[in-house]
Amino acid sequence: DTAVSQTPKYLVTQMGNDKSIKCEQNLGHDTMYWYKQDSKKFLKIMFSYNNKELIINETVPNRFSPKSPDKAHLNLHINSLELGDSAVYFCASRNAGEGELFFGEGSRLTVL
Protein backbone atom coordinates (compact mmCIF):
# COMPACT_ATOMS: atom_id res chain seq x y z
CA ASP A 1 0.00 0.00 0.00
CA THR A 2 2.67 2.45 -1.03
CA ALA A 3 1.40 5.98 -0.51
CA VAL A 4 3.93 7.93 -2.58
CA SER A 5 5.93 5.92 -5.07
CA GLN A 6 8.75 7.00 -7.33
CA THR A 7 10.42 5.26 -10.23
CA PRO A 8 13.19 4.57 -10.81
CA LYS A 9 14.87 4.33 -7.41
CA TYR A 10 18.30 4.45 -8.96
CA LEU A 11 19.37 6.08 -12.18
CA VAL A 12 22.91 6.22 -13.55
CA THR A 13 23.43 8.11 -16.76
CA GLN A 14 25.91 10.08 -18.80
CA MET A 15 26.22 13.84 -18.97
CA GLY A 16 24.10 15.35 -21.69
CA ASN A 17 21.39 12.71 -21.57
CA ASP A 18 17.71 13.35 -20.88
CA LYS A 19 15.93 11.40 -18.15
CA SER A 20 12.60 11.30 -16.34
CA ILE A 21 11.55 10.39 -12.84
CA LYS A 22 7.95 9.46 -12.19
CA CYS A 23 5.91 9.99 -9.06
CA GLU A 24 2.49 8.74 -8.12
CA GLN A 25 0.48 9.15 -4.93
CA ASN A 26 -2.61 7.18 -3.96
CA LEU A 27 -3.54 9.31 -0.97
CA GLY A 28 -5.98 11.53 -2.82
CA HIS A 29 -3.84 14.58 -2.10
CA ASP A 30 -4.23 17.72 -4.17
CA THR A 31 -0.67 19.05 -3.87
CA MET A 32 2.56 17.42 -4.98
CA TYR A 33 6.18 18.50 -4.68
CA TRP A 34 9.64 17.74 -5.93
CA TYR A 35 12.59 18.18 -3.58
CA LYS A 36 16.30 17.81 -4.27
CA GLN A 37 18.59 16.43 -1.57
CA ASP A 38 22.22 17.13 -2.36
CA SER A 39 25.35 15.38 -1.15
CA LYS A 40 25.34 17.47 2.02
CA LYS A 41 21.78 16.28 2.74
CA PHE A 42 20.38 19.75 2.19
CA LEU A 43 16.72 19.47 1.17
CA LYS A 44 15.54 22.07 -1.30
CA ILE A 45 12.11 22.61 -2.82
CA MET A 46 12.07 22.58 -6.60
CA PHE A 47 8.43 22.56 -7.68
CA SER A 48 4.95 22.33 -6.28
CA TYR A 49 1.73 21.54 -8.09
CA ASN A 50 -1.79 21.97 -6.76
CA ASN A 51 -4.52 20.23 -8.75
CA LYS A 52 -2.21 20.02 -11.78
CA GLU A 53 -1.36 23.72 -11.61
CA LEU A 54 2.19 24.90 -10.92
CA ILE A 55 2.23 26.98 -7.73
CA ILE A 56 5.88 26.98 -6.70
CA ASN A 57 8.82 27.11 -9.03
CA GLU A 58 11.98 27.84 -7.16
CA THR A 59 15.15 28.90 -8.90
CA VAL A 60 15.71 25.77 -10.91
CA PRO A 61 17.37 25.58 -14.33
CA ASN A 62 14.85 25.34 -17.13
CA ARG A 63 16.41 22.00 -18.04
CA PHE A 64 14.08 20.70 -15.33
CA SER A 65 10.47 20.45 -16.42
CA PRO A 66 7.74 19.04 -14.20
CA LYS A 67 4.62 17.59 -15.70
CA SER A 68 1.40 16.75 -13.92
CA PRO A 69 -0.96 14.74 -16.12
CA ASP A 70 -3.44 14.45 -13.25
CA LYS A 71 -3.41 15.31 -9.60
CA ALA A 72 -2.10 11.87 -8.60
CA HIS A 73 1.04 12.16 -10.73
CA LEU A 74 3.92 14.58 -10.90
CA ASN A 75 6.78 13.62 -13.17
CA LEU A 76 10.15 15.32 -13.45
CA HIS A 77 11.95 15.49 -16.76
CA ILE A 78 15.55 16.63 -16.91
CA ASN A 79 17.25 17.63 -20.15
CA SER A 80 20.98 17.80 -20.85
CA LEU A 81 22.01 16.31 -17.53
CA GLU A 82 25.01 17.82 -15.77
CA LEU A 83 27.30 16.46 -13.08
CA GLY A 84 25.75 18.82 -10.54
CA ASP A 85 22.37 17.23 -11.05
CA SER A 86 23.56 14.16 -9.16
CA ALA A 87 21.38 14.01 -6.07
CA VAL A 88 18.47 12.22 -4.50
CA TYR A 89 15.15 13.55 -5.74
CA PHE A 90 12.16 13.21 -3.45
CA CYS A 91 8.56 13.47 -4.44
CA ALA A 92 6.05 14.42 -1.74
CA SER A 93 2.36 15.12 -1.43
CA ARG A 94 -0.20 16.59 0.95
CA ASN A 95 -3.57 18.25 0.95
CA ALA A 96 -3.38 22.01 0.87
CA GLY A 97 -4.46 23.35 4.23
CA GLU A 98 -3.41 20.19 6.05
CA GLY A 99 -0.05 19.76 7.65
CA GLU A 100 1.76 16.55 7.01
CA LEU A 101 3.92 16.07 3.95
CA PHE A 102 4.25 12.47 2.76
CA PHE A 103 7.47 11.57 0.98
CA GLY A 104 8.40 8.97 -1.57
CA GLU A 105 11.48 6.81 -1.09
CA GLY A 106 13.61 8.99 -3.30
CA SER A 107 15.29 8.53 -6.67
CA ARG A 108 19.07 8.56 -6.60
CA LEU A 109 20.38 10.12 -9.78
CA THR A 110 24.06 9.75 -10.63
CA VAL A 111 25.41 11.64 -13.61
CA LEU A 112 28.78 10.43 -14.89
Added chain:
Amino acid sequence: AQRVTQPEKLLSVFKGAPVELKCNYSYSGSPELFWYVQYSRQRLQLLLRHISRESIKGFTADLNKGETSFHLKKPFAQEEDSAMYYCALLTGNQFYFGTGTSLTVIP
Protein backbone atom coordinates in the same frame (compact mmCIF):
# COMPACT_ATOMS: atom_id res chain seq x y z
CA ALA B 1 16.36 34.37 3.47
CA GLN B 2 16.92 31.31 5.59
CA ARG B 3 13.69 30.65 7.40
CA VAL B 4 14.76 27.59 9.33
CA THR B 5 18.15 27.23 10.98
CA GLN B 6 19.61 24.08 12.42
CA PRO B 7 23.00 25.13 13.75
CA GLU B 8 24.42 21.64 14.24
CA LYS B 9 25.20 19.58 11.16
CA LEU B 10 26.51 16.68 13.25
CA LEU B 11 25.64 15.63 16.77
CA SER B 12 26.95 12.62 18.66
CA VAL B 13 25.71 11.44 22.04
CA PHE B 14 26.15 8.29 24.06
CA LYS B 15 23.31 5.84 24.46
CA GLY B 16 21.21 6.80 27.45
CA ALA B 17 22.31 10.43 27.41
CA PRO B 18 19.88 13.29 26.80
CA VAL B 19 19.79 14.76 23.35
CA GLU B 20 18.63 18.11 22.04
CA LEU B 21 18.54 19.07 18.37
CA LYS B 22 18.22 22.79 17.89
CA CYS B 23 15.91 24.55 15.47
CA ASN B 24 15.25 28.27 15.09
CA TYR B 25 12.89 29.84 12.63
CA SER B 26 12.07 33.25 11.26
CA TYR B 27 8.48 33.98 10.36
CA SER B 28 6.27 36.93 11.19
CA GLY B 29 3.00 35.02 11.14
CA SER B 30 1.77 32.15 13.25
CA PRO B 31 4.19 29.30 12.54
CA GLU B 32 3.40 25.68 11.95
CA LEU B 33 6.48 23.60 12.71
CA PHE B 34 7.45 20.00 12.18
CA TRP B 35 10.28 17.60 12.76
CA TYR B 36 10.97 15.04 10.05
CA VAL B 37 13.37 12.11 10.41
CA GLN B 38 15.24 10.19 7.74
CA TYR B 39 16.73 6.86 8.78
CA SER B 40 19.56 5.47 6.71
CA ARG B 41 18.49 5.09 3.07
CA GLN B 42 14.81 5.54 3.90
CA ARG B 43 12.24 8.15 3.03
CA LEU B 44 11.67 11.17 5.19
CA GLN B 45 8.85 10.67 7.62
CA LEU B 46 7.05 12.90 10.03
CA LEU B 47 8.29 12.61 13.59
CA LEU B 48 6.11 15.20 15.23
CA ARG B 49 4.36 18.52 14.71
CA HIS B 50 3.96 21.26 17.22
CA ILE B 51 0.17 21.47 17.08
CA SER B 52 -0.26 17.86 18.16
CA ARG B 53 1.87 18.39 21.29
CA GLU B 54 2.54 14.68 21.60
CA SER B 55 5.61 12.59 22.28
CA ILE B 56 6.74 10.25 19.51
CA LYS B 57 9.43 7.62 20.17
CA GLY B 58 10.23 9.53 23.34
CA PHE B 59 10.88 12.79 21.48
CA THR B 60 9.18 16.06 22.33
CA ALA B 61 9.44 19.55 20.90
CA ASP B 62 8.06 22.75 22.33
CA LEU B 63 7.38 25.82 20.30
CA ASN B 64 8.90 28.88 21.96
CA LYS B 65 7.61 31.92 20.14
CA GLY B 66 9.70 34.31 22.24
CA GLU B 67 12.91 32.60 21.20
CA THR B 68 11.51 31.50 17.81
CA SER B 69 12.70 27.99 18.53
CA PHE B 70 11.38 24.49 18.17
CA HIS B 71 14.09 22.31 19.67
CA LEU B 72 13.72 18.52 19.62
CA LYS B 73 14.50 16.71 22.84
CA LYS B 74 14.75 13.20 24.17
CA PRO B 75 15.82 12.39 27.73
CA PHE B 76 17.53 9.07 26.94
CA ALA B 77 18.93 8.50 23.46
CA GLN B 78 18.77 5.05 21.88
CA GLU B 79 20.94 3.61 19.12
CA GLU B 80 17.94 3.41 16.80
CA ASP B 81 17.59 7.18 17.05
CA SER B 82 20.64 7.59 14.84
CA ALA B 83 19.31 9.37 11.76
CA MET B 84 19.06 12.68 9.93
CA TYR B 85 16.61 15.12 11.50
CA TYR B 86 15.03 18.02 9.66
CA CYS B 87 13.10 20.86 11.18
CA ALA B 88 10.48 22.32 8.85
CA LEU B 89 8.32 25.42 8.76
CA LEU B 90 5.05 25.46 6.87
CA THR B 91 3.91 28.79 5.47
CA GLY B 92 0.98 28.76 3.11
CA ASN B 93 1.60 25.83 0.82
CA GLN B 94 5.35 25.72 1.15
CA PHE B 95 7.53 23.74 3.50
CA TYR B 96 10.89 25.26 4.35
CA PHE B 97 13.37 22.72 5.64
CA GLY B 98 16.44 23.34 7.71
CA THR B 99 19.78 21.96 6.60
CA GLY B 100 19.37 18.95 8.84
CA THR B 101 21.24 17.51 11.81
CA SER B 102 22.82 14.10 11.61
CA LEU B 103 22.46 12.41 14.98
CA THR B 104 24.70 9.52 15.94
CA VAL B 105 24.01 7.62 19.13
CA ILE B 106 27.14 5.86 20.32
CA PRO B 107 26.59 2.47 21.99
